Amino acid sequence: MPFNLLVLSCLLYVAFLFAVAFVVERRAARGRLGWLRSPLVYTLSLSIYCTAWTFYGAVGYAARSGLEFLTIYFGPTLVFIGWWWLLRKLVRIGRQYHVTSIADLISSRYGKSNLLGVIVTLIAVIAATPYIALQLQSVVLSFGVFASAAPDGSRPLDPGQTAVWVAVGLAFFTILFGTRNLDAREQHHGIVTAIAVEAVVKLVALLAVGSFVVWGIAGGVADVIARIDAADLSAWQVEPGRWTGLIFLSAAAVITLPRMFQVMVVENEDEGHLARASWAFPLYLMAMSLFIVPIAVVGLERMPAGSNPDMFVLTLPLAEGQGALAMLVFLGGFSSATSMVIVESIALATMISNHVMIPLWLRLRPGAAAADDLRSVVLMARRLAIAVVLALGYGYYHVSGGSAALAAIGLIAFLGVAQVLPAMLGGIFWRGATRTGAFLGLVTGLVVWAYTSFLPSFGPGAALSQAIFADGLFGLSWLRPQALFGTQAMDPITHALFWSLALNVLAFCLGSLFTFPGPVERLQGAAFVNVFEGAVGPQRWARGQVDPEALLGMAQRILGEETALSFFQAAARAQGKEGFLPDPTPTFLDQLETRLSGSVGAATAHAMISQLVGRATVTVEDLMAVASESAQLLEYSAQLEAREAELTRTAGALREANEKLTQLSLQKDAFLSQISHELRTPMTSIRAFSEILTEGDLPPESVVRYGKIIHDEAKRLTRLLDDLLDLSVLENGSVQLNLGLASLQGMLDTALTAARQTRPDREFLVIRDLPSEAIYLKTDADRLTQVFINLISNARKYCDAARPELRIVVRQRAGRVTVDFIDNGKGIPKDSQTLIFEKFARLTDANRAGGAGLGLAICREIMTNLGGAVAYLPGQKGAAFRVTLPLRLERQAA
Amino acid sequence: MRRPKPPLFLARAPYRRRRLRDAARLLPVVGIFLLLLPLLWTQDSRMALRSGDVIYFFLVWVGLIGVAAAFAAGLRGGDGTDDEED
Structure with missing residues (x-):
């Protein structure tokens, strides 16, 4: 087999894996995973337990110490068939509390102590480094086997160089697909699927070489059994202590290895998958080890004395002239090594960033929680950590020279994580x-x-x-x-x-x-x-004094703007409130903390919320009080509790409505005097000037002038009445909509041009993203443009920044379009945010620029008629309005 | 925390379900027993690897997997909520 062909097929295989991961990520982003979330993929992804150690090393292990290699698979088998004891609980805890890694589990269980997280991370990194080195070594060794088998006998690549390339390539792949986004639950569909594919490749490769050995070299099953009996594997002497100890050790390792925890608990989509994996994963292990003994026995027989038994899987087919089979085996070994390294480095990177880097960063910059975009910092930390982990692995390989037998390093790593x-x-x-x-x-x-x-x-x-x-x-x-x-x-x-x-x-x-x-x-x-x-029962947070807007700001920096806003909106709705800002109740703080801990780990999430809430965590006394309270509560029936929750919600809604009504009544009084004033002013001047005109004998130029004044005032009066009429028509829902297809970009252009008449003296910087606006909407274009004009004019009127800016952000999701208008002024005070959409509400009189405060009320009614909404968007460092509307408005049968 | 007292006796179906869970818990114990059993045979006299040992281990392995597969279908139904536990 030419060596170049080997490198080429290796690269092709990697490109194929890239494609798989990429396609799956795309599908996941569109929420169409389908069979990719099946128990089959889950089970196959668990197979990263079988690393290159298994793939190459098991045969060597069997050749050196007989059946002892089986203990490495018996442990996991026992843990999985006994899933009802432990794994079920572990997976449930992981899902319920958004656990991101094994370090997070420990730190979270013991009072969100970051110190414990750091220790577990340290243990995991120390134990994983030689293990990663082992994987690099196996890839280099298998390259070496091919190189030495090449006809010219030359070595096209030196081992050190191969190891560097493999490490860099793996770091690249892992960073590309492992740190694309900061998921709420730290899941990586692309990588999991790529690993499932690799699991199939390594199983097929091992079964193929096994079948070749049993039916190709030896003469079938009976012959193999005879050869096993004849073979001199005399080194095998079962020591009860070692046998039991190794079974225990592998059972412990399968639970505590960071990469196993990652695929088993963190990437778990559905607890039902565990039931299937409880027998399917042991089945996979058994299939992997089915042919190990025959390969070892035949290998010892056929291969020259002194050849490395760790490489029998590869050298045996090569020696028999089966180039294609050897190729498949090579890819199988390559798969085992790469999948292990990828998942291990993701798991370790999550731990390092959540428990070491981010806490350090927050410590060094105490104000950072509220100031910077933490998402990019976390992602950067992850990428750095992946690079560091792989560099450590390579460093260990380089220093140790890659000589020790594979199994020895593996067991030492197992023992490390078992702590x-x-x-x-x-x-x-x-x-x-x-x-x-x-x-x-x-x-x-x-x-x-x-x-x-x-x-x-x-x-x-x-x-x-x-x-x-x-x-x-x-x-x-x-x-x-x-x-x-x-x-x-x-x-x-x-x-x-x-x-x-x-x-x-x-x-x-x-x-x-x-x-x-x-x-x-x-x-x-x-x-x-x-x-x-x-x-x-008890809550983790006492009722604290915290500004929900500050919480929203922080959540946005970790979860991303959209996710955070919809999370807050849902929470507010559950409390029976409109808008984006729920009350900071203990329940809500709890939910928020759990959600955040899915991204940055429990300890950091807890620390960040305490920064804002202050000393609001519970004391022992609170605990006792809540515990006795909840014991009493339990005596009520579930129905009563549900009704109580319902009542609380209604009461909240009522309270809010009441507040609004009270304020509206004040507003109404204010309006009545206002509207009388608005109507009266033009009326007065019309009356006065028409009286002058009726008196006669005026110079013609004065008649023209007074006539014009009367005309202008009448026009103003008409406009006011038009607005009022418009509003009442819209409110009755009897408005005629003129539906048609219209370009959103066109409407925004028109609106910006039209709104320029408002305070034309001001220089206004408008920031738009034209590609995102290339959307055709089925809606009433004139009405929608009216809304846009109103919002833009408002920004021109009221934005008080020295260098005013207006940002227009368009997003499209699930058949709905949102258009955000965000300026850089000082925004609208919180207590006024619910009022601005009411009729005749005008906040300050400082900028009275005509109009009777009907603009936003009309906007709201128009948007309701167009099947959408307009709302104030808090937490944007300025006044911000969000217009939401459907992509295609269907005419209602009215 | 005090919980409402569970019923003392159960109908046939839940009773079966509980025994199935007991069996699922017992399975690894049986597995450990079977996998440690050869320690009692292969002391002093037999040192070399025999095909019989290999076949024994794989038979036990297949048996455990088969039983676990049979249990899994029945266990998946109940999600282990309060009243289903024990």
Whole structure:
């Protein structure tokens, strides 16, 4: 097989994956995922458990230590068929509390402590670095196999260079599809689907080479069985401790590996998928390991002594002259390595950005929560973190030289992440687990793991000196890294597993038993442990004094303008209020926090809201009070509660209506005097001048002048009456609409030209995005233009900035078009925002520029008639109005 | 927190559903037992890898997957809300 062909097919394969991810992202953006959200894709995406370690290493493992490789799959099998115990709860918690990573889970459970998040992130990064290096190494090795098999025997690429290219390519792919947007739930459909495709490729490749070995080289199943019996895999001696320990270790790893947590919990679309995966994923694992033993046995028989058993999957078909099969195997191995690295780096990047970078950034710039666009900062942090993770992996590969047997590194990484297990299980099953306990357990586990397993893995004399290996730390023989407290009988990995987890659990339990948790911690504990028992009674926020507009501003910077506005609008509607600003009730703050934590993690979300709300988190006393209250409440029937909620909503609506009525009544009085004044002024001058005219003998020029005054005043009077008439027609709904297709851009052009007559002396900067305005609407163009003219004139009239600007933003979504008019003035005070659309409402008399305050009222009526709405848009640093209307207005049968 | 007392006895269908959940919880325990069983055979006398061991492990594996698949359909229905738990 020519080496260039190999590189070419590799690039083609990557391009294919790009295309898959891209198409799926497009479909996801349009909300049409269909079968892509099926349990099948979920199960296949779980297969990132099988990395290059499995793909290449399992055969090597089997060749060296017999059936022991099976333990790596038995653990996950047991966890998945026992999903009713643990996974179900984990997935439910993940979905309910918008958990973004395993570090977020731990930090969130223990009172949103960022310190714990940092420790878990640290453990995950330390454990993942060698593992990522391992994947790079496997790709480089498999390239090397082909290169050495090339006819001319030359090496077209040196290994270091290959590794760099692979690392850079992976970083590029991951950044492109892993950090496109800041999702509410941190899901990446494109990547998950690409990984499902890779799962199929690696399974097919392994099955193909297995079938070739069994039926192509050996003479069928019976022959293989005979060969297994004849083979000399004498190294295999089951040690009960190691066998049990490895099953336990792989079971722990499948729950705690950051990448497994990412696909299993974070990317989960539907809890029902877990039920399917509970048997389908073990089935996949079994299919993956079905042919491992035959390949190992036949490989040992056929390949020259001293060849690397880790590469048998690839070298066996090559030696038999099966170029195409070897190609497929190569792509399978490539898939296993790349999918693992992609998901692992996304999971780690989420942790690093949410628990290390963003908190640091907020600490360094305390005002930043309210000042900058946090979304771009978070995304930038993620991209940086992905690059850092891959650079670390490459660095480790470069330094270690990529020599150790694959399985050894894999097990050490498993053991590292397994240190999270006690804090995690304790957190979701035991309400008494506390933050201090978790902290002590994690730190103890990390230290013992590093001392007994991670540092010794570099070999004697590298990280730990020869003396420490032989005589123990400080010369204390019971502190030897591979024989703690004199336990020499165990092999190193079982030894490290035993001591690290035993001391970890001990520290965790003692710490939990002897400390007292804080209120937020207790709330979170109850919420996580009792996740199946419905919502937790007490609120996390006491009723605080906070300006909802400030909350909206902050939410916009994290969730994006549109999402935040619709979230706030929905919340306001649930409270029975109009507009975009709900009351900052504890329930609402809770919902907001959960939503934000989906983007930046629980600890950061909590910290950001507390910045605005101030000290409003609960105390133990509040907890007790709410707890006894809710115990009483529980005695009422569910119906009563529902009715109560209904009543509260109605009361809220009534209160709001009442306030509005009171203000309207005042307005009305004001209006009556105003309208009389408006009508009276022209009337007075008409009467006065007509009296003068009737007296006669005036110079003709005066007659002309007085006549003109009378005419002008009459015109003003007519205009006022026209407006009033117009309004009443619109309000009755008996208006005739003149429907037709019209260009939105054209209407805006007309409106801008027409509105120029208002205060023509002012220089006004208008910011538009012409491509977005190229929309044809079916509506009444004249009426709509009237609304636009009114809004633009208002901006010209009332915007008080020194260099006035008007921004027009057009958006189209789900058959509706929104047009926002945003100026840079000082906006409209909050208490007036609900009034401006009422008749004859005029806020200040400073800028009286004609008109009787009917403009916005007419706009509102027109928009109602056009099937849309016009509303004041808060939180835009200026006065902003949003016009919403349907793309196609259908004529109603009236 | 006090919860309304669940009924003491159940109708046939919910009773079956609960026992199915018990069975689902037991399955991994049975699995552990079966996967650790060979430790008792392969002590001192037998050192080398035998085809019988391979076949035994894969049979257990297939069996566990099959039973889990049979359970999964029944478990998916109930979503484990208050009154369905235990």
